Structure formats: C-alpha cells, structure tokens
Amino acid sequence: MNESLDIYVSRCINCGFCDAVCPTLEAADFRGYFGARGRVNLAKELIKNDIGEEEVLDSFNSCLHCNACLYVCPAGISAGEISEKLKLRSSKKDPLAKFIAENIMKYKDPLNIGKGSTLWSKGLKFNEQSEYLFYTARMYQLMPYNSAVAKMREKLGEGLLKKFSPTFSKLGFKGSLLKIFLEREKVEEFNNILLNIYKVLAESGVELRYLGEEEPYSGAMLLEFGFEKEFTSYANWLVNFFKSKNIKKIVTIDPHTYTLLKYQIKDYVNFPFEVIFYLDLVNKKANFSGTVTIHQACHLERYGEKYRKYYDILSDVRIINPIHFNERTFCCGGPDEVLFPNLTNKISEKRFIELKSTEADYIITMCPICYINLKKDEKVIDISQFIAKF
Amino acid sequence: MDLLQYLTVKNIDFLSKREDVIPYIRDASYFTGELPIAVVLPKNENEISEILTKCYEENIKVVARGGGTSLTGSSISLKGSVVISMLRLNRILEFSGGDRYVHVQAGVRIDDLNSYLQSKGFLYPPDPASSLASTVGGTISTNAGGLRGTYYGSTKEWILGLGIVLADGRIIRTGGKILKRSAGYDLTSLFVGAEGTLGIIFDAYLKIVPRIENFTRIMVFFRKAEDMGKAIYQIKERGLNPLSAEFTDKISMNIISRISGIPVPDGSEVLLIIDIPILSGNEYEKFIQIIKNSNPTGIKSLNAEESEVVYKARKGLYSSLLNEREREGEYIIIGDVVVPSSEVPEALNETRDLIEKFGLKISLFGHIGDGNIHANVFTNINSNEEMKKAEKFLEEFGDIALRHNGSVSAEHGIGFEKKELLIREFIYKKSIVNMEIMKSIKKILDPKNILNPGKVFDL
Known part of the structure; x- marks a missing residue:
C-alpha cells in the first residue's frame, strides 16, 4: 500500500468480486460482516469514525490474509491488507491473541514449547560451518500444540479460555502444560515431516546448520494479530540474533515464514539475509506413476511472487487440478484456527472436499498449517514426504 | 409482535446490529443506501414467504439482494427496509443434459454455475462482466447480458421457469423444465428485468447448451x-x-x-x-x-x-480503466445503450462528437455484435458540477440510442439511475402508456408498494 489508508479504501467500487472468493464469508453463513466486501465497507465507516473499533474487531481479525480478494479486485485493492492495517492501528486486542503475543515476546515462541521444538533433530548430523541456516521457525513443531489448544478450547469453552489467557500470561505459560491435550502421534507425524525435509535436502547434497533450542519463532503471529510495535521490536531482535550467529542464508521450510522474511519484514526493518524456500535447493524429481492434486499455499501464490518450483519437482507426475488452483487457490482456513476455529473447520472441510473430488491418489500440501487443517485422510501428504517416498 | 421478535420466533436468521447491516448499504453503483432495520438470511422459500407475509402486514419495505453487483442501484438498501440476502440459497438442485435444463436456487453465482456445467460439457450462456459475483436471481432481475450476447442473446432467452414469492407471501411457480410452452400469459417473462419490484425469485429453471469449444x-x-x-x-x-x-x-x-x-x-x-x-x-x-x-x-x-x-x-x-483514475473521488459511471447493428456506425460517430462536445474523459467499449455500447465516464462523484455534466452526457448518449431505434438500457437495468431515461424512452417512442401498464402491473402484484420501492420508476 503506497498511499494513505483512506485513499486506498476509497478506490473500492464495491463490485463484490472480493466477496465471491472470500473463504470466510461462506464459512460464516454469508454474514457480510465476515466477508471481504463487508470489511472494506466497515473500514470506510471506521475511518470516518462512524463506528467503534470494538464493533469491527472480529471482522478484521477473522480475515485469513489469503489475498484471494486482491487477485480478483478490479480496483487492485486487498481487503486483507486493509484488515491488517486496521488491526495494527487498533488498540483493542483479543485476549487470546494478547496471550500469544506476550509469549512470543517473552519466550520467542507462541506457546513456549521449549525442547519440544528440537525432538525431530535427535541424532541428525548438522554442519555448523554450512552457509545454509535450516530455519524451521518452530512452525511444524507448533502444530500439534495448536491442536492441543483447540482441544483445550473444546473442554473449557471459548469464553473460559479467553478469560484464563491473561492468567496464563501472568504465571508464565509453558507448552508442556498442554500435555493432557497433546496427541503423541501428531507430534511424531510432524517430527517425521521435518525429518523428511532434512532428508530431501541432504539427498540433494545440501549441508545444513541448525540452531536447536536457540532457534526463535519468526514473529509472524504478531503481525497477524495486529501487534505492530511488538513486531517491530521483535524483528529488530531477530535481525541482531541472526547477525550474532553470523547467518547469511536462511532456508525456510514453510510459506508463512518464507514470505514474512522475504517480503513483509522489510516494511519494518532492514533484513540483510538471503531468504530461500527449501524446495529451491531440492534437485530430485519425483517418480510416481499415479496421480496427485496439489493444495497450493496462499502465501506461495499470492504474496510477492508466484512460487511454483514444485512443478519442476513433480514434472513427471500426473497432476489433477482442483477447481481452485494456481492464483485462485483456496485457503485451508488455518490462520483463523486460534481465534475463529469454527470458521477454520468449515473452510478446511470445503477445501478438502474440493481436493478429494479430483480423485487423485495423493493430496500434496507444502505448509504445516495447510497440512494439519486438511489432513482428514491418508491421501494428504506433505510434499517432503512425497519426494522422500517417490 | 414487531418484525425482529417475529423473526426470532420463526427461527429465521437475521442481522440487525449496525456493524452487521453496514455491509449491505452499497452495491456496485455510485449510490449509497440507508441503513436497513434488518438483513435477513433465509435458507429457503418458506422462510422468504414468512418474511414477506409479515412485511406486507406491517408495510415494511423489502429489498432482495443477490451478489450486490448492480451498476444502477437496484440492490442498495432503503431506509427502514428489510434486506433479504439470497446468498444462502446457493444450491444446484437438478441437472438434465438430455432435457437441456438446470434447476438452481437464486443465490448461485454465475461463474460457479458455469464451473459446474463445464464439467458436464454444457454452458449457461449469459456472462455479464460481473459473473464472478453476480447471482442467477440478480441477473434474471436485471436481464443481464454479456460478451456472449451477440450469439446467444441476453438472460431472458434462457429462463424456462421461475419460483417466486409474491409481496404478500404467496409462493408461485411459472414455466418449468420444458423448452416451449403456450399456456396463457408468459408470467416468467414478466419477472425478468423487474429488479425485485414484483416478487422475489428464489429458484429458476435455466436453459443450457453444449459448449462450443472450437x-x-x-x-x-x-x-x-x-x-x-x-x-x-x-x-x-x-x-x-x-x-x-x-x-x-x-x-x-x-x-x-x-x-x-x-x-x-x-x-x-x-x-x-x-x-x-x-x-x-x-x-x-x-x-x-x-x-x-x-x-x-x-x-x-x-x-x-x-x-x-x-x-x-x-x-x-x-x-483496467479504474486504474486510470487520477483523482480522489473519481468513479466510472457507465452508460449502457443499444442500437440495431445497422445503426452502429452512425451511433458511434455521433457518440464521438458528443464526447468532444462535453470534453469529458470517456472511454468506449462494448458488445458491438449486438449493438451494445458502453460509455465509461470518469467522474468525481463528490462534485455536483461534474455529476450534473456526466448525467447530461448520459442523457444525450441515451438520445443517440433512441434516434437510432435503440434503448437507453441494454443490460444494466434501470435501478435508481435510469428512471428518467426510461420515461424519456417511452416518450420518444410515443408510448408513455407503457409506463402506465408497468405501474398497473406493479399495483396488482404489490399493492402496498413494499418491494424495492423507488427502483425502476416512482409510483
């Protein structure tokens, strides 16, 4: 956005194209408040001070930032970007979001999972001298813990969870507290994906450096939840941290961290590192005689570039496209998992049905958030697992 | 029992908080509506019938809304009105390639319908530029056209039958899954282009054709x-x-x-x-x-x-034209006229002279195969002077169409925007009685004038 928010918003002609592709509108049973056009219209009122921040908070918070609206907007504006800017500007914050933000600032980890982030790397060989930093940003590791939070929400109820959030923050929250709700198999499943990513890179001759327990989270959720000041401070810390470790090249393994470090962070801090998505370093071609369908991550399709290296890796495999693919790929609903789990469930169910209806042998994902939301049967496979297997 | 209590008792979903109804006050025109008292989200025709029964009793205005893509203000909300959002009625009910029809609910979006039909080798031809967002019900209500109009004609050619809730809540059905029918007045056609002023369309039998791929x-x-x-x-x-x-x-x-x-x-x-x-x-x-x-x-x-x-x-x-806007408040107001193909050359010459006369920034394009010309007028909608000039231009642009045996509205409907132009057309054609007939029909079907009042014409 190169202009002031009010001018940007005023370019909207209210054609409704954004609503037609906005995943949250349908998931919210077509309540316009949860649709892209609704968000822009509410932004118009908020800018004029004709409505209060409190009333519109959920509308902006529920935006998935999938950028589907930007792709179809005749006037070239993004309801996602508007939501993000207004969240950043707003002084009202969701208590659960606040709790997570405080954890990130305090522990460099949204849920303070501690050693849980390094279990996958046990026994693996890393090279401290390698030019490539293998940066998981704890994303794959966090997914089973996010599910545990969702389970806790089910037990406690939405209201109670939000009520307890400030207490959790105050007492110093530890991810291990989620043990009762944590599914061992899920932890193993995600650790196994990390292992496969490591393996396909190793097989491609890439030696990696890994920071183990010291590895911090990227800070992405600070931006997603509208904590701009905190994110700026965190981003500065992150830069200094990487500098102190003499890092030059960062190999990211999930789309959210990749686009954050490659594009978004530059609005806040000078980020003098080369950012790579790990598939760029893979020199293997998958060899599979069946069919696959690909769930393309929004962050790889509609953020800064159209990242499609996976087509080279899968060039010998028959791909069946779902209804929504490439620039029109449909969000898995994941980004709403913390604050609006009901929306996430409906969106992921819809997308899973779309993918499943291709009748492909495998449904390939390439993002931990997409994977956990779409893993509704055995056909769903992370691209690293697929490459390692075939 | 007031309306909101009634809706609660009837278990019909509605929205009434300010932040919930704001998203419904605008459509793709340059008009801004007034806050409605509620937005109702019915799941079926029975709920629509119950809403209308109550609104009819209580004299409450009702605005039906599909994708909210009208360029003439047909779907903007009115003060004290109830907006009925049709988006939950979004199911494809039945398809028959052999009988050449598809039966769909009114809230199905046109592109979604054609994605479905494409997988079966068929096509529903009307393709307005808004097809991504516009709905079956909305496009029937404005008799939408599109790029394929020259070959296939506009929406009215493709409607076999309709399910409609009348102003007083009665449910009627017109036509059906048959390709021809000669049984009395053609009530189906009556509701095509009526912009929600005669009844609320809840489903439709649509004619389909095999796709021409080559x-x-x-x-x-x-x-x-x-x-x-x-x-x-x-x-x-x-x-x-x-x-x-x-x-x-x-x-x-x-x-x-x-x-x-x-x-x-x-x-x-x-x-x-x-x-x-x-x-x-x-x-x-x-x-x-x-x-x-x-x-x-x-x-x-x-x-x-x-x-x-x-x-x-x-x-x-x-x-792309929107991105050519250079000033704050600048909008593109679209003129939408049609003339017979034989008159296109002269109509275009006169339009070029008109643009020169007004000195406005205007770009022309259109579906020339069926004589449809769009004049895209760059206008600052916050400037009364500019708006008046643009309106005057559109009036004279409409006159060109009329002089060449055409019409002031090809495919965008009348809404708020073209009410005066519609009268002008009837006067030009020495047939102002058409307006009286329209008003008489309106009075029969909606005697209390609750359905989208003030759109198409003023009673």
Missing part, C-alpha cells in the same frame, strides 16, 4: 469506427454469427495492447475482437474475407495463449 479469436484494427460497424453488419447480414464481437476505442485498445503485448498497427483508432465459431469448416474464411474488405489497419489471428490473455484483458477492461 473457435478462433481474432483482433481487427480499424482507423474508423464506422468501418468496424459496417464489418459487423455485413458479417451478420451474410448469415454469419460471431460467438462474441467486442469493440474498444483507442484508450481501451492501448490497455489491451499493453497487457497482451500485441502491438497496435499505425493509424488504428478502434479495435474489434471477434470469436469465430468453427462449425462446418469454412466460416473462418468467410469472416476474414468480409473483414479484409472493410479497410482494417491490421488483422491478428490469436494462438491459444494470446487468445486467453486478450480475453482476460477484455473482460478486465473496466478494472
């Missing part, structure tokens, strides 16, 4: 719009039917050239994009022969990739 897209450049108009007329005169025939003026031609990378030949002022169906084998040669004899400055036959890029550029022309 066609060639060509770009033809001309020095004079007149030559292009003559070419189109001769093509049709000789019994040929382009699948679509789109024209643009120089501003829009340069945009398409920039997007597609296809250069504009020297001296070109007008671009024609034609889709030639390849049915029996020699259509292409016949088309090309006529075009070559029409003084083109260049002809470019497109390969599959170019064809796709040019189609997207044409469909996105309005978007």
